[in-house]
Amino acid sequence: MSFLNNYAYYIGAFGLIFIGLYIILVKHNLIKVIVGLGILDTGVNLFLISVGYITKGTAPIFSRPGIYSERMVDPVPQALVLTAIVIGVAVLALALSLAIRLYQHYGTLNLRKIREQKW
Amino acid sequence: MVNPVLLIAVPLGLAFAIPLFALFWKDAAKYISPVALGFNLVVSLLLLPKVLENPIIVSIGGWQPPFCINLVAGPVGVLFSTIIALVGLLVSIYALDYIKEGATEKYHMLYLLLLTGATGVVLTGDIFNLFVFFEILCISSYALVAYLRDKAGIESAVKYLIQGAVGSSLLLIGIGLLYGQFGTLNMADIAEKIASASPISLFVPMVLLITGLGVEAAIFPLNAWLPDAHSSAPSSISAILSGIAIEVGLYAVARVVFTIFGAQSFLLFLALLGILTLLVGEMCAFSQNNIKRMLAYSSIGQIGLILFALAIATSYGVTGGLFQLVNHTLSKALLFLAVGYMIYRTGSKEISSLEGMGKKMPLTCLAFTIGAFSLVGLPPFIGFPSKFLIVRAALATKETYFCVLIGLALFGTVIEGAYFFRVVQVLYFKGEKSNPGRKEAPVAALIPMFTLVALILVVGIYPKLVTDVLDSAASELLNRLDYIRSVLG
Numbered sequence: 001m002s003f004l005n006n007y008a009y010y011i012g013a014f015g016l017i018f019i020g021l022y023i024i025l026v027k028h029n030l031i032k033v034i035v036g037l038g039i040l041d042t043g044v045n046l047f048l049i050s051v052g053y054i055t056k057g058t059a060p061i062f063s064r065p066g067i068y069s070e071r072m073v074d075p076v077p078q079a080l081v082l083t084a085i086v087i088g089v090a091v092l093a094l095a096l097s098l099a100i101r102l103y104q105h106y107g108t109l110n111l112r113k114i115r116e117q118k119w
Numbered sequence: 120m121v122n123p124v125l126l127i128a129v130p131l132g133l134a135f136a137i138p139l140f141a142l143f144w145k146d147a148a149k150y151i152s153p154v155a156l157g158f159n160l161v162v163s164l165l166l167l168p169k170v171l172e173n174p175i176i177v178s179i180g181g182w183q184p185p186f187c188i189n190l191v192a193g194p195v196g197v198l199f200s201t202i203i204a205l206v207g208l209l210v211s212i213y214a215l216d217y218i219k220e221g222a223t224e225k226y227h228m229l230y231l232l233l234l235t236g237a238t239g240v241v242l243t244g245d246i247f248n249l250f251v252f253f254e255i256l257c258i259s260s261y262a263l264v265a266y267l268r269d270k271a272g273i274e275s276a277v278k279y280l281i282q283g284a285v286g287s288s289l290l291l292i293g294i295g296l297l298y299g300q301f302g303t304l305n306m307a308d309i310a311e312k313i314a315s316a317s318p319i320s321l322f323v324p325m326v327l328l329i330t331g332l333g334v335e336a337a338i339f340p341l342n343a344w345l346p347d348a349h350s351s352a353p354s355s356i357s358a359i360l361s362g363i364a365i366e367v368g369l370y371a372v373a374r375v376v377f378t379i380f381g382a383q384s385f386l387l388f389l390a391l392l393g394i395l396t397l398l399v400g401e402m403c404a405f406s407q408n409n410i411k412r413m414l415a416y417s418s419i420g421q422i423g424l425i426l427f428a429l430a431i432a433t434s435y436g437v438t439g440g441l442f443q444l445v446n447h448t449l450s451k452a453l454l455f456l457a458v459g460y461m462i463y464r465t466g467s468k469e470i471s472s473l474e475g476m477g478k479k480m481p482l483t484c485l486a487f488t489i490g491a492f493s494l495v496g497l498p499p500f501i502g503f504p505s506k507f508l509i510v511r512a513a514l515a516t517k518e519t520y521f522c523v524l525i526g527l528a529l530f531g532t533v534i535e536g537a538y539f540f541r542v543v544q545v546l547y548f549k550g551e552k553s554n555p556g557r558k559e560a561p562v563a564a565l566i567p568m569f570t571l572v573a574l575i576l577v578v579g580i581y582p583k584l585v586t587d588v589l590d591s592a593a594s595e596l597l598n599r600l601d602y603i604r605s606v607l608g
Contacts, residue, residue, distance in 0.1 A: 017292070024285060030277065037284050044291050051299040077298065080247055084291060087254045091284050094261055098280065101265070101273045114274055 009050030016043030030102065030109040034095045041088035045081045052077035121162050123177055123192040126200055127239050130155040134231035141224035148224035152211040152231045159204035159238065163197055170197045171591050174605050176244070184244070184606050185305035191244035191606060194591040199241035199370060202445060206362050206452050207234040209567035213456050214355045216563040217463075226266055233259040233359065237367045244606055246294055246379070247304045249371060250287070257283045257335065260364055264352045275347035282334055282344045290331025296324040307606035310379050310599055325382060328375050336368030337422050339396035346403070349415035350468075354459025357411060361418040362452035366444055369422060373429050377596045383432070387520065390430035394524045394531075396423030401534040409468045410461075413538060414454055417494065420535060421447040424528055428509045429596075435515060437593035438586070439508030445578075445585065446493060446505045453490035453571040457483050460560035470542055475550030483560045484546045486568040491539040493575045496532060501579040506532070 004011070020040025024033050052074030060072040099109060106114050133155040140147035169175065174193035178184060190196075211230065218226050232255055239252030261283065265276035298304060300320060301312045313321065330341065337345045345365070349357045376382050376389065400419030407413040425447065428440030460483055465472050477484045493500035496507075513525035559565070578584055595602060 017288075020288075021285070024281065033281060037281070040285070040288050044288050044295070047292060048295045048298075051295055074302075076304070077295070080294075080298075083247075083251060087251070087258075087287075090258055091254075091261075091280065091287075094258060095277070095280050095284070098261075098265060098273060098277050101268060102277055105270045105273055111277075116271060116274060 009046065009053065013043050013047035013050055016040070016046060019043070028110050028112050030099050030111055033111070034092060034099065037095065038088070038092055041084070041092075045084055045088075048077045048081050048084065121165050123162075123166060123175055123190050123197075123242060124179070126159055126162055126204075126242060127190075127235060129158055130231050130235040130238070134228050134235060137224055137228040137231065145224070148227045149211075149215050149218070152227050153208055153215075155231055156204050156208040156211055156234065159200065159234075160208055163201040163204050166192060166197050167201060167588065170194055171588065174595070176606055183608075185303050185308035188248055189244040189305065189606065190242045191307075191602075192242055193595045193602070193605070194588060195370070195374075195595050196242045198441070198588055198592045199367070200238050202448055203234055203237050203241070203363055203367075206448055207359065209570055210355050210358050210362075210452065210456070213358075213459075213564050213567045216561045217355050217459060218353065221266060221268070226263070229259040229263050229266075230356075230359070233263065234363070237363050240367050241370055244306055245304050246297065246306050246309065249306075249374075250290055250294060253290070253332075253335065253371065254287060256364060256367065257287065260348075260356075260360060263356045264348045264360075266353055266356065267351075269351070271347075271351040275344070275351040279344040279348040282341075286331045286334030286341070288331075289327045293324045293327030293331060296327065300324075305606070306374070306379055307603045310381065311603050311607065313380060321380065325375070325380050325385070328379075329372060332368055332371045332375065334368075335365065336372050336426075337365050337396075337419055338372070338392055338426060339399050339419070339423065342396070342400075342419050345419055346412050346415040349418065350409060350411040354411070354455050354462065357415070358452040358455035358459075361415065361455060362448040365418065365422055366425075366448060369425060369429075369444070372426075373596060377432075378599050378602055381599050386430045386432050390427050390521065390524055393423045393425075393427030393430055394527050396420070396426065397528055397531045398423070401531040405534050405538045407538075408470055410458055410470050410473065410542065411455075411468055413470070413542070414451065414458065417535065417538075418447070418451055420531060421451070421494070424506075424509065424531070427524065427528060428512065431509075431512050431516060431521060432597065433512055433516060434590070434593055434597065435508060435512035437596055438589045439505060439512050441589045441592055442505035442508055442582075442585070443502075445589075446501045446575075449501065449571050449575055449578075450490045450494040453486055453568060453575070454494070456564065456568050456571075457487040457490065457560075460564055461487070464558060470545055473542070473545050477547035479557060480559055481557070482565060483568070486572055487546065488543050489572050489575060491543060493579065495536045495539055499576065499579045501575045501582075503579060504582040 016039055020036045023036030027033055054073050057071055057073040060075050133151050137148050137151050170192050177190040178187045180187050236252045236256030243249050261276050261280045265272050301309050334341045349360050397420050400416050404413050404416035425440050425443050428436050462468055493502040496502040513521045
């Protein structure tokens with residue numbers, strides 16, 4: 001069980017990433033694909049956080065007494081994740097607004113039925 | 120001395136100021152992008168002679184690398200920012216008259232953001248910053264592909280967005296893995312520490328980074344979005360997407376392979392991928408009836424050729440690849456701009472509907488013909504010296520592998536010649552003989568087109584103008600130790 005304890009976050013993160021990829025590849029409905037993109041984003045963010053996480057670690061604030069640098073979590077991945085969340089929100093918002101337009105044009109969100117553009 | 124930060128800060132600030140200006144004066148929006156890009160062009164040209172001697176490293180926040188976010192304005196970065204500013208300026212002049220419908224201020228804002236993102240990608244020295252600027256570029260291009268809000272545009276934008284978003288997620292996982300191993304995001308610092316890591320633990324992040332960036336660079340088999348997106352966007356945007364966005368993706372791939380990983384053993388595979396991309400692109404382009412789709416597939420082919428040339432990884436090869444990149448940017452932008460008004464006048468994208476255009480729009484057709492000849496590689500246009508350098512570099516390696524591949528590349532060029540000459544024939548020699556009324560493209564479109572024609576001719580006749588810059592850019596890409604030393608001191 002120690003393996004699970006040590007790597008629980010990584011297993012969870014890559015589980016989410018693969019669930020997201022599976023949804024994007026398999027589902028026909030655009031809304032479901034967008035949900036898949038959201039899950040993929042969440043998985044990537046969780047992975048980035050767990051790269052810098054220490055079990056029972058605290059925030060890296062040096063002015064508080066009684067806290068040592070070995071117990072602090074790495075703040076850089078958290079800063080990265082904040083940025084990545086904002087980018088993910090922008091992409092999802094754009095995707096949803098495109099989905100509305102797509103529905104207005106075709107009357108369906110089924111991606112298998114929307115095949116005007118071909119090689 | 121000018122600070123390279125201005126290359127990013129000024130267009131970014133002006134881009135977000137556009138909606139404010141548009142509140143008071145609707146037409147202000149379209150004049151801001153030329154101003155911002157003109158400023159970028161002047162700054163880049165001022166920086167160019169300085170960075171040829173010494174790359175300029177800008178540390179933001181007063182910390183020293185590797186603890187700060189830094190910009191590396193080396194020969195490669197400033198070469199690319201010059202090209203981006205130049206083509207961006209010309210296309211924004213073209214758009215003054217071309218973009219009339221819809222929410223024009225949003226178009227101009229997104230356009231400026233796209234070019235800011237591209238400039239940021241080529242100048243940054245921090246791999247997470249590269250991701251952020253890449254996303255700025257990608258998100259604004261998704262929105263711009265859908266700008267016309269027609270059926271085709273929306274469908275292609277959705278395709279482009281899904282593939283692009285998956286690609287960016289892979290890129291971010293790769294960056295996370297690198298950070299987990301080395302504890303740094305500075306590209307030079309990663310490159311320095313990478314020598315001590317085991318090759319197996321580097322393979323996964325490298326594959327993730329190249330796949331993620333390869334989606335935007337349209338490397339086969341990650342390029343399914345490109346023909347749709349480039350053919351359904353407004354023509355001014357197609358010119359920017361084909362001329363700048365995919366080149367920036369290719370720059371990022373080259374930076375990752377050459378500078379960060381120094382992956383010599385991976386280059387043969389990339390050369391093979393390049394030739395595959397080239398052949399697939401040219402063959403698909405040959406069978407198209409839609410002219411914009413044909414140009415989009417031809418972009419895939421050109422990207423393949425550039426990737427192949429970069430993967431030769433000798434000084435001649437990389438110089439040739441960068442030269443071909445300049446050629447493709449100028450020629451393909453010219454082709455899309457010319458085609459934009461031909462489609463506007465005829466109302467159809469079919470090649471057959473362009474019959475007799477040589478008499479109706481002689482200047483536009485002349486520009487198209489010159490762009491096509493330059494892309495195929497006829498002298499005295501810029502395409503000739505660039506393709507010549509690539510062939511020479513491949514033969515100079517004296518390896519059977521590269522000699523066979525360059526043979527295939529030349530075969531691809533023959534196909535390319537075939538479909539471009541077919542279009543030129545339709546323009547001039549098909550259709551009724553009677554002389555219909557001339558209706559030329561407006562002056563705001565002719566000025567950028569003929570500036571591009573002039574550049575193609577001048578550089579083609581006198582390649583020495585750019586070869587010095589290209590040589591030092593190639594040596595920056597190939598000598599990763601110099602890069603590391605110049606950044607970390």
